[in-house]
Amino acid sequence: MPTNDTNGRRLAGKTALITGAARGLGRAIAQRFVDEGAQVIINDLNIAPAQATADSLGGQAVAGDVADSASVARMFEQVADMTERLDILVNNAGISGLEGDNNAQQRVLDNVERMQRAAAGEPPTGDTGTMELSDDDWHRMLGVHLNGTFFCCREALKLMNPQRSGNIINMGSIMGTFGRGGGTAYCAAKAGILGFTRSLAHEVVGYNIRVNAIAPGWIHTDMTDPLAPMHPMLKAATPMGRLGDADDIAWAAVYLASEEAKFMTGQTLSPNGGWYMSQ
Numbered sequence: 001m002p003t004n005d006t007n008g009r010r011l012a013g014k015t016a017l018i019t020g021a022a023r024g025l026g027r028a029i030a031q032r033f034v035d036e037g038a039q040v041i042i043n044d045l046n047i048a049p050a051q052a053t054a055d056s057l058g059g060q061a062v063a064g065d066v067a068d069s070a071s072v073a074r075m076f077e078q079v080a081d082m083t084e085r086l087d088i089l090v091n092n093a094g095i096s097g098l099e100g101d102n103n104a105q106q107r108v109l110d111n112v113e114r115m116q117r118a119a120a121g122e123p124p125t126g127d128t129g130t131m132e133l134s135d136d137d138w139h140r141m142l143g144v145h146l147n148g149t150f151f152c153c154r155e156a157l158k159l160m161n162p163q164r165s166g167n168i169i170n171m172g173s174i175m176g177t178f179g180r181g182g183g184t185a186y187c188a189a190k191a192g193i194l195g196f197t198r199s200l201a202h203e204v205v206g207y208n209i210r211v212n213a214i215a216p217g218w219i220h221t222d223m224t225d226p227l228a229p230m231h232p233m234l235k236a237a238t239p240m241g242r243l244g245d246a247d248d249i250a251w252a253a254v255y256l257a258s259e260e261a262k263f264m265t266g267q268t269l270s271p272n273g274g275w276y277m278s279q
């Protein structure tokens with residue numbers, strides 16, 4: 001049954017926890033959820049930015065590192081104290097792996113240029129991105145995205161399963177649906193999330209819990225703006241000729257979280273301007 005209120009708000013009466021929502025896509029999703037009548041709980045690594053976003057949206061905030069299972073367990077204890085029920089979990093927290101690295105932008109551009117030259121038949125030069133990837137960088141990438149999604153789903157299910165209802169949205173990426181050199185750890189983490197999503201969706205379908213993923217194309221946020229020199233190339237490769245806005249992803253999340261998507265589970269919705277077309 002649709003649960004729209006008299007104002008037509010699609011998430012009226014729902015409570016949603018959104019990870020990594022102090023800024024970027026998570027914040028945009030939280031904003032749209034509030035507009036659609038939901039109570040939101042904003043997670044991020046540090047409480048100050050999470051609280052600032054929560055205050056501006058009229059929600060609550062909780063700190064926690066999704067890559068750390070003990071931190072996630074503590075966070076969900078707080079969430080359980082804040083709300084009687086958890087209707088929606090959006091596993092959005094993520095990293096590019098370039099954070100805090102002053103040379104990262106140049107390394108990415110050099111890497112792209114090396115790949116393009118080698119693909120054009122010039123003798124390959126230098127190391128490849130995967131050769132430069134340290135154990136720590138690999139583990140951190142999988143830790144935040146893949147482990148984080150698992151840890152948060154496991155805790156959320158402890159609340160949703162007794163309710164016999166729930167809605168989980170995992171943030172994938174087009175990088176998890178097709179290959180892209182120079183991003184093997186990120187692509188592996190995001191592809192893992194999509195596989196995890198399908199398996200979990202099947203596991204909990206009988207408990208009235210839906211699990212879907214969003215696989216955004218290239219979107220303007222603090223994560224991608226440091227790669228501005230690549231934007232002309234990315235726009236040229238996108239049939240719609242532009243990068244997406246955070247709101248393009250927020251609307252996909254509203255749809256998946258709403259009753260309009262009641263026949264959707266185990267799916268990957270990919271707003272990407274036509275970059276990657278599937279099924």
Ligand SMILES: NC(=O)c1ccc[n+]([C@@H]2O[C@H](COP(=O)([O-])OP(=O)(O)OC[C@H]3O[C@@H](n4cnc5c(N)ncnc54)[C@H](O)[C@@H]3O)[C@@H](O)[C@H]2O)c1
Nearest residue numbers: 020024025045065066092093094173216218219221222223
């Ligand atoms: N921007 C894009 O083009 C794009 C495309 C596809 C997928 N995504 C994915 O969308 C999600 C959001 O990306 P964004 O562009 O808004 O990035 P962003 O860097 O603007 O925001 C990410 C947020 O996650 C938080 N975060 C990072 N690690 C965390 C952790 N361990 N625990 C809790 N919070 C943590 C950060 O503090 C930040 O507030 C990510 O999962 C990203 O991989 C982004």
